[in-house]
Amino acid sequence: MTEEARGRSAEINRTTGETDIKVSLAIDGSGDVSIVTGVPFMDHMLTLFGVHGFFNLTISAKGDTEVDYHHTVEDVGICLGRALASALGDKGGIRRYGMSYVPMDETLVRAVVDISNRPVLHYLAPVPDQKVGTFDTNLAKEFMRAFSQHGGLTLHIDLIHGENSHHIIEAVFKALGRAINDATTRISDTTAALSSKGCL
Numbered sequence: 290m291t292e293e294a295r296g297r298s299a300e301i302n303r304t305t306g307e308t309d310i311k312v313s314l315a316i317d318g319s320g321d322v323s324i325v326t327g328v329p330f331m332d333h334m335l336t337l338f339g340v341h342g343f344f345n346l347t348i349s350a351k352g353d354t355e356v357d358y359h360h361t362v363e364d365v366g367i368c369l370g371r372a373l374a375s376a377l378g379d380k381g382g383i384r385r386y387g388m389s390y391v392p393m394d395e396t397l398v399r400a401v402v403d404i405s406n407r408p409v410l411h412y413l414a415p416v417p418d419q420k421v422g423t424f425d426t427n428l429a430k431e432f433m434r435a436f437s438q439h440g441g442l443t444l445h446i447d448l449i450h451g452e453n454s455h456h457i458i459e460a461v462f463k464a465l466g467r468a469i470n471d472a473t474t475r476i477s478d479t480t481a482a483l484s485s486k487g488c489l
Contacts, residue, residue, distance in 0.1 A: 297473075298345075299375035301368045307360040308352040314372040316473050318345030326350040326365055328358045330424035331432075334462040335365070341391075342466030362428045366435030373440045377473065380404055382480040387472030391464040396451030400464035402472050403443040410437045411445040414461050416454035429458050433465075 298315040322339035324332045327350060339346035348369070352361030377383065388401045398414060412433055416426045437444040446465070451457045 297376050299372045301372045301375070303364065303368050303371075305364065308350060308364040310350040310352075310361075310364055310368045311348070312365070312368040312372045313345075313347040314369065314376055315345035316373075316376050318343055321345045323347045326361055327352055327354045328361055328424065330422055331358070331362055331365065331428075334429075334458060335369075337459060337462045338466040340466070341463045342470040344466070344470070358423075358425060358428060359431065362432050363435045366432040367439045370436040370439030370442070373436075373442075373469070377404065380406075382475050384472055384474045384476060387468040387470065387474075389464045389467035389471060390449075391460045391467060393451070393456040393460040393463070394453065396453065396456040396460045397449040398451070398457065398460035398464045399445075399447045399449055400461070400468040401445040402465075402468045404441065404472050405443045406441040407443055408438045408441055409443045410434050411447075414446055414448040414457055416457050417452065418454040421455050421458065426454055426458065429461060433461075 297317050301312045303310045320340040320343050322336050324335045326332055326348060335346070335348060348365060350361055350365055352364065354361055383404065385404050390397060390399050410433055412430045419426060433444060433446060446461055448457055
């Protein structure tokens with residue numbers, strides 16, 4: 290894997306026997322996204338994450354989708370998490386905590402994040418269907434697990450209410466983008482990490 294960071298942006302390249310992934314992330318963006326993963330539903334969700342988080346995000350992934358989508362979805366989560374961590378560096382001067390409630394028709398989802406270097410995922414957003422199109426809906430949680438682990442995030446995602454599987458997962462990704470945007474916002478007049486320990 291190769292990694293390059295410049296300012297509040299980063300590029301991650303990761304090649305394994307199962308996937309070949311390139312991620313470019315600029316935190317201080319405008320929602321300019323280009324996503325091609327070979328998993329169409331995931332392309333849609335990651336586009337929502339970038340647009341609603343105001344990130345510039347480019348992802349190109351090739352994976353063993355003839356087996357299933359698991360390796361591709363998980364490895365994209367790994368790479369996006371590493372890109373976020375790399376772009377933030379020592380995490381100095383950011384709000385650190387972020388929260389968002391996002392409605393999607395009958396659905397309401399809450400995402401809360403602490404960019405803490407202590408990766409923990411709480412994910413309670415059950416969906417009624419095992420599939421949305423060809424996408425296995427349980428892979429949404431697998432993506433979040435990889436993203437939080439490699440991004441160093443304490444991440445809590447909860448479905449407040451909802452019935453439609455597509456709406457639920459869509460609200461999850463929109464809320465995630467908004468919460469990460471909130472947490473990465475710069476604090477005026479400080480470059481230190483927001484921690485009583487002096488570092489994260």
